[in-house]
Amino acid sequence: MTHAELWERHKAVMPDWLSLYYEEPIEIVQGSGRRVTDGEGNSYLDFFAGILTNAIGYDIAEISDAVREQLSSGIAHTSTVYLIRKQIELAEQIAKLSGIENAKVFFANSGTEANEAALLLATQNRRSNQVLAMRNSYHGRAFGTVAITGNRGWSASSLSPVNVQYLQGAYHYRSPFKNLSDADYIKVCVDDLRNVIETTTSGDVACLIAEPIQGVGGFASPPDGLYGAFKEVLDEYGILFISDEVQTGWGRTGDNFWGIQAHGVVPDAMTFAKGLGNGFAIGGMVARPDLMDSLTANSLSTFGGNPISTSAAKATIDYLLDHDLQANAAKRGAQLADGLRGIAEEFPELGDVRGKGLMLATEIVNPADNTPDAATTAKLQQETKNRGLLIGKGGLYGNVLRMAPPMTLTEEETTEAIEILRDSFNTLR
Known part of the structure; x- marks a missing residue:
């Protein structure tokens, strides 16, 4: 069954106010470490962890x-x-x-x-x-x-x-x-x-x-x-x-x-x-x-x-x-924050980088007057998904990209995510 078919069934029996991410919502069916696979076989680096819930990651033997x-x-x-x-x-x-x-x-x-x-x-x-x-x-x-x-x-x-x-x-x-x-x-x-x-x-x-x-x-x-x-x-x-x-x-x-x-x-x-x-x-x-x-x-x-x-x-x-994952959250969070600030130097649409550890966000704005830009935020969230990275969205005005990956995140995965984020911002030009 395709995601589109499953979405039609969802809309028929679930409340309208139960919001879903993406223009075409996805079903996540498998996971390992920090990566998940959707119902159509696409793989993603997960940077939202079930809304900060899969704190350790997926398929962790000790927990299972x-x-x-x-x-x-x-x-x-x-x-x-x-x-x-x-x-x-x-x-x-x-x-x-x-x-x-x-x-x-x-x-x-x-x-x-x-x-x-x-x-x-x-x-x-x-x-x-x-x-x-x-x-x-x-x-x-x-x-x-x-x-x-x-x-x-x-x-x-x-x-x-x-x-x-x-x-x-x-x-x-x-x-x-x-x-x-x-x-x-x-x-x-x-x-x-x-x-x-x-x-x-x-x-x-x-x-x-x-x-x-x-x-x-x-x-x-x-x-x-x-x-x-x-x-x-x-x-x-x-x-x-x-x-x-x-x-x-x-x-x-x-x-x-x-x-x-x-x-x-x-x-x-x-x-x-x-x-x-x-x-x-x-x-x-x-x-x-x-x-x-x-x-x-x-x-x-x-x-x-x-x-x-x-x-x-x-x-x-x-x-x-x-495994001292608090220390890992500090290290990988500092790496991710540095990468986001580097992107902010290139793209004035990234108005603010904030948060701590592996709980980081970027507020997306209209560079002309610093007003919230929800449309560009939605576009960026979709672009990262298209490139294999899942991130969250939120904020009072719907213009904040939220990142909270599993705390077992590696240095290589953080670098990969920063590159995907930069590529996604490049689509704004």
């Missing part, structure tokens, strides 16, 4: 063996009403890695569920439905997480279970304060935070939730230290700080294991998902024990932290740590 071993027991599922050994082992490891003192861990099935759990616990703990979030943010597609998403392209409803106020600071490139030094930029954003609390809330805010680097928002990155400065103000009011590490966790940003560590602060809670399972569905939250234990009603998670997903996740973390 861990899943097979669990399956061989005949137990794929029991639910959280029973003890789950791999869940406990994984929780112990994440709690230690979190840096949060005496941390406790709750497992769900996705980043959306993780952020929903964080909202529930924070509002319960503070007895307040007031929440602070960042402009240009994205935290999931459920009712509560859509409500705290500061990007209208991904927020389908004005209805909300929480009272949300949005802050300045995360999207530096198009901020009204972008021409300030980093120190002055942080100062005005902190002043804005304090002003928002004092003028638009009753003071007893539950939490601020923020992505250290905004994922769907186009890998928008604030100056290091911004959230550390925010935390000082939050602590004055007793407001909890939740770091959404769904895309920035597990060493992907290179210099740090968690994205928030670049800001010199330990949050009250962190949410996680995506890369933890290397393709298996898992998410969760790690938090201070008093926050995690503040829920007074009964609760559970039917599928969260099931034996299969936690076996895969435990093997993924072990592989990541044993």
Whole structure:
């Protein structure tokens, strides 16, 4: 069956709002290392990794063996009403890695569920439905997480279970304060935070939730230290700080294991998902024990932290740590960033290179006035695909190319990707 035929079947039974990449969408049917093959036999170097989810790559023996071993027991599922050994082992490891003192861990099935759990616990703990979030943010597609998403392209409803106020600071490139030094930029954003609390809330805010680097928002990155400065103000009011590490966790940003560590602060809670399972569905939250234990009603998670997903996740973390993939993300990320900056020197359409480690993006603009250029962005994404490279797209205006390959990426593969990207930009001339 051709991709075109499969696409027709997709359109007949799937929602119109379920967006697909490319003029002619593809089915990925096989993978090995950092490369995948589509249903028509075309091979690609994968630089988006299932939206930052296949963190280690494809067909990794250690992860496959861990899943097979669990399956061989005949137990794929029991639910959280029973003890789950791999869940406990994984929780112990994440709690230690979190840096949060005496941390406790709750497992769900996705980043959306993780952020929903964080909202529930924070509002319960503070007895307040007031929440602070960042402009240009994205935290999931459920009712509560859509409500705290500061990007209208991904927020389908004005209805909300929480009272949300949005802050300045995360999207530096198009901020009204972008021409300030980093120190002055942080100062005005902190002043804005304090002003928002004092003028638009009753003071007893539950939490601020923020992505250290905004994922769907186009890998928008604030100056290091911004959230550390925010935390000082939050602590004055007793407001909890939740770091959404769904895309920035597990060493992907290179210099740090968690994205928030670049800001010199330990949050009250962190949410996680995506890369933890290397393709298996898992998410969760790690938090201070008093926050995690503040829920007074009964609760559970039917599928969260099931034996299969936690076996895969435990093997993924072990592989990541044993092979020091955080260091590799830093090295290959620096190589890729240098290559992108070199392209930017040749092509004024590449307005901004940003991100950290193997979480990098380019913002595509009209050189005449620096306005967002979504059409050229779509063209470039298609051109890279035609040359055998898969990259993501995003940003508030749909004009950002996102690159987040598996963290096992090699030097040779990085060079190959840079050459494909340069060839794709050459089609603009």
